[in-house]
Amino acid sequence: MKIKNKRREFLKTACAPVVFSMFGVSILEACSSGDDDDYGSKSTVVNNSSSYQNQQRSVSIDLNDSSFSAISEIGGWMNYSAEGMLLLRISESEIRAYSNSCPHQGANNQWSYNNSVFTCGRHNNSFSDDCSNTTMTCYSSSIDGNTLTVTL
Ligand code: FES
DSSP states (O other): OHHHHHHHHHHHHSOHHHHHHHTTOOOOSOSOOSOOOOOOSSSOBOOOOTTEEEETTEEEEETTSGGGGGGSSTTOEEEEGGGTEEEEEEETTEEEEEESSOTTTOOOSOEEEETTEEEETTTTEEEESOTTSOSSOEEEEEEETTEEEEEO
16 A cells, blocks of 8 residues: 555656656656746737736736737737736637647647637647637636636
8 A cells, every 4th residue: 555655656746758758658858847938939928917816716807907908809819827828819708718738748838829729839739729629728717897707
């Protein structure tokens, strides 16, 4: 029982490439949480945290805050990196929210968006913006007045 728990603890704490290499999967990337500093992407990165309130598992965003002007127009999007999410204005009454962690290997800061598709520049994989047909993680969101609420 103790050995089993130690193995489980190791698997929880070791980074994925190390664990995968134990099972014969090649290591393509060094251990990383995906939080590197390469911000040379086309995405808009906002680190201003003064305009939201973190309430347990939901995030409220003041859409009047100029930090969110990128999503004021339909089709506008941004990488709200402070909360780890991509925001996409679908209509006057809908803003979709996605995890900004790429489904492929977790890169979070090399996104671009075009023709209803998000593309991660790390390895150029593309993902539909349709939450009913994508491997991206979609969060529920709602707009009330000028407040966007995203439930994580
Ligand atoms: S991490 Fe490989 S495409 Fe995003």
